[in-house]
Amino acid sequence: MPKSIKTLIEKLDNAKITNDAEVDITSVECDSRRVKKGSLFFCVKGATVDGHEFVPAALSNGAVAVIAGRDVDVPDNIVKIIVDDVHAAMEKIVPFFYDYPGKKMRMIGVTGTNGKTTITYIIRSILRKAGYKTGLIGTIKIMIEDEILPIHNTTPDIIDLQQTLFCMVKAGMDYVIMEVSSHALALHRVAGCEYDTAVFTNLTRDHLDFHKTFENYALAKARLFSSLSAPENEKGNKTAVINIDDGAAAVMQQHAKCRTFTYAIDKQADIKADNINIHADGASVHIGGSLCNMDLLLNITGLFNIYNVMGAVGAALAENVAPHIIKEALADFHSVPGRFELVRAGQDFSVIVDYAHTPDGLENVLKTARQIAKKNIITVFGCGGDRDRTKRPIMGRIAAERSDIVIATSDNPRTEDPEFILEEVENGVLPSLHGNFHEKITDRKTAIYRAVELAQKDDIVIIAGKGHENYQILKTGTIHFDDKEVAAAAIKRKLSEGK
Numbered sequence: 001m002p003k004s005i006k007t008l009i010e011k012l013d014n015a016k017i018t019n020d021a022e023v024d025i026t027s028v029e030c031d032s033r034r035v036k037k038g039s040l041f042f043c044v045k046g047a048t049v050d051g052h053e054f055v056p057a058a059l060s061n062g063a064v065a066v067i068a069g070r071d072v073d074v075p076d077n078i079v080k081i082i083v084d085d086v087h088a089a090m091e092k093i094v095p096f097f098y099d100y101p102g103k104k105m106r107m108i109g110v111t112g113t114n115g116k117t118t119i120t121y122i123i124r125s126i127l128r129k130a131g132y133k134t135g136l137i138g139t140i141k142i143m144i145e146d147e148i149l150p151i152h153n154t155t156p157d158i159i160d161l162q163q164t165l166f167c168m169v170k171a172g173m174d175y176v177i178m179e180v181s182s183h184a185l186a187l188h189r190v191a192g193c194e195y196d197t198a199v200f201t202n203l204t205r206d207h208l209d210f211h212k213t214f215e216n217y218a219l220a221k222a223r224l225f226s227s228l229s230a231p232e233n234e235k236g237n238k239t240a241v242i243n244i245d246d247g248a249a250a251v252m253q254q255h256a257k258c259r260t261f262t263y264a265i266d267k268q269a270d271i272k273a274d275n276i277n278i279h280a281d282g283a284s285v286h287i288g289g290s291l292c293n294m295d296l297l298l299n300i301t302g303l304f305n306i307y308n309v310m311g312a313v314g315a316a317l318a319e320n321v322a323p324h325i326i327k328e329a330l331a332d333f334h335s336v337p338g339r340f341e342l343v344r345a346g347q348d349f350s351v352i353v354d355y356a357h358t359p360d361g362l363e364n365v366l367k368t369a370r371q372i373a374k375k376n377i378i379t380v381f382g383c384g385g386d387r388d389r390t391k392r393p394i395m396g397r398i399a400a401e402r403s404d405i406v407i408a409t410s411d412n413p414r415t416e417d418p419e420f421i422l423e424e425v426e427n428g429v430l431p432s433l434h435g436n437f438h439e440k441i442t443d444r445k446t447a448i449y450r451a452v453e454l455a456q457k458d459d460i461v462i463i464a465g466k467g468h469e470n471y472q473i474l475k476t477g478t479i480h481f482d483d484k485e486v487a488a489a490a491i492k493r494k495l496s497e498g499k
């Protein structure tokens with residue numbers, strides 16, 4: 001994979017090159033801390049710092065070439081390339097450096113506000129049942145078959161992503177199934193990937209801090225669908241799989257200039273669920289429509305998961321997986337870590353940990369809880385700091401409307417004041433429902449213990465927002481924190497005290 005700087009420069013238009021030496025580039029980096037001997041360093045102006053400031057650090061770590069958006073000081077022996085747009089240069093150079101791995105495997109991209117992780121896990125299990133070798137990239141982790149690698153963003157930046165795809169090609173993967181976040185699409189992190197099948201789940205309020213308007217947010221997602229017909233594509237048979245019950249479906253459909261499979265519960269669609277039966281441990285459903293005819297017994301519950309299953313079925317059909325394999329895989333599919341996950345420690349009430357961190361996610365989970373609840377619903381939740389503030393009052397209102405007892409607590413407050421976040425959450429609670437808004441307890445552990453203490457036989461405690469996360473990001477740093485662990489300890493203490 002090492003390449004001469006000349007071959008990389010050939011990919012650029014309008015580059016101003018000084019110190020035009022013949023060097024071999026052994027790695028491409030945009031983080032000075034990862035630069036090694038022989039690296040090419042891209043100076044990226046970020047949201048918090050400017051990568052141009054890190055040229056000295058990159059050089060002392062061994063960078064032999066630098067691509068920058070403005071003039072930077074480098075010694076004579078270093079190749080300096082000035083371009084108009086560093087991001088555009090990365091889009092050209094990075095996939096080329098890794099030999100375009102995204103064109104060597106079938107790639108399935110899943111986008112939408114909620115359901116991406118769940119759908120990618122379901123698709124992975126179907127494709128594995130069909131005998132394919134699969135790589136997975138998303139919020140929880142990267143998987144190359146069964147090998148697990150850590151991940152920092154739902155969709156990694158262009159360098160991490162291309163490097164990961166390169167490893168997947170080397171390991172012989174047939175398929176990559178990945179979550180494609182709106183940030184990734186807006187920031188061109190997925191440049192150089194050629195998706196074969198793309199799934200749209202839904203679009204509801206989130207990330208307006210970044211996208212500013214809902215329209216921009218939708219257009220960012222739509223880029224995944226326009227990419228299916230990009231002129232530079234090399235593989236054939238593209239399919240867009242779209243949830244047409246969602247209000248933003250039309251935008252995705254307009255951008256998808258390829259075969260489209262629609263799925264829905266409310267509307268007529270190519271893949272349509274009926275005879276839906278939701279219960280505490282799973283669901284049964286008939287998936288019909290022009291493309292499907294299968295009765296399914298599922299081990300995951302909630303109407304939202306019926307949508308997720310249809311999205312996954314659509315992707316599998318697009319990839320020509322036989323219906324009997326899909327059915328078998330779904331019968332064996334049990335759960336996604338931190339998504340409607342039960343904590344069982346011998347108690348006579350239910351405790352469910354769920355990653356709902358958007359208004360729509362929370363509403364769906366609480367609706368499902370109400371469908372299966374015998375008694376009260378006690379909800380512990382909060383909202384992340386340094387994230388879309390408009391979500392907070394809406395989630396406060398939904399929690400109070402759909403729970404009997406709400407304990408508002410911190411999610412990942414990041415640099416924000418936890419008390420302030422909870423005030424913004426409380427502001428959305430309707431005065432008539434304020435009685436349900438039981439307490440604000442900023443310390444998440446104390447809040448979970450309190451909810452467990454309040455729980456009576458047959459109640460459901462929902463602990464929302466952090467799901468699989470095993471950390472909490474506070475102003476003072478990141479600490480270990482795992483909702484499931486804390487809930488299990490709280491239950492044990494309650495049982496030991498005989499309450």
Ligand SMILES: CC(=O)N[C@H]1[C@@H](OP(=O)(O)OP(=O)(O)OC[C@H]2O[C@@H](n3ccc(=O)[nH]c3=O)[C@H](O)[C@@H]2O)O[C@H](CO)[C@@H](O)[C@@H]1O[C@H](C)C(=O)N[C@@H](C)C(=O)N[C@H](CCC(=O)O)C(=O)O
Nearest residue numbers: 030031032044046047048049051054153154155157181183
């Ligand atoms: C808004 C956003 O997406 N920010 C991403 C961006 O950070 P940034 O623009 O702040 O970068 P920066 O810290 O200013 O650094 C600028 C440049 O200097 C470099 N640098 C920095 C320090 C140093 O010592 N040396 C050095 O070279 C950095 O590597 C970078 O190239 O580039 C970083 C490196 O790739 C990302 O980790 C970071 O994601 C942050 C952590 C983040 O929280 N992103 C969230 C909002 C996000 O992307 N979320 C979506 C999921 C949403 C969903 O699914 O709902 C995701 O895909 O994860």
Ligand SMILES: Nc1ncnc2c1ncn2[C@@H]1O[C@H](COP(=O)(O)OP(=O)(O)OP(=O)(O)O)[C@@H](O)[C@H]1O
Nearest residue numbers: 113114115116117118139304354355356361364365
């Ligand atoms: N199809 C859906 N519609 C609405 N809510 C959903 C759906 N699927 C899952 N949820 C809710 O959203 C939460 C997150 O689900 P999941 O992790 O699958 O979504 P995601 O899109 O990957 O989220 P993220 O943007 O954080 O990566 C779940 O815990 C559940 O509460």
Ligand SMILES: N[C@H](CCC[C@H](N)C(=O)O)C(=O)O
Nearest residue numbers: 357383384387411412465466
């Ligand atoms: N992908 C989402 C995850 C939010 C998870 C929640 N626990 C929080 O920290 O707000 C984000 O980065 O906005």
Ligand SMILES: [Mg+2]
Nearest residue numbers: 116117139179
């Ligand atoms: Mg996810």
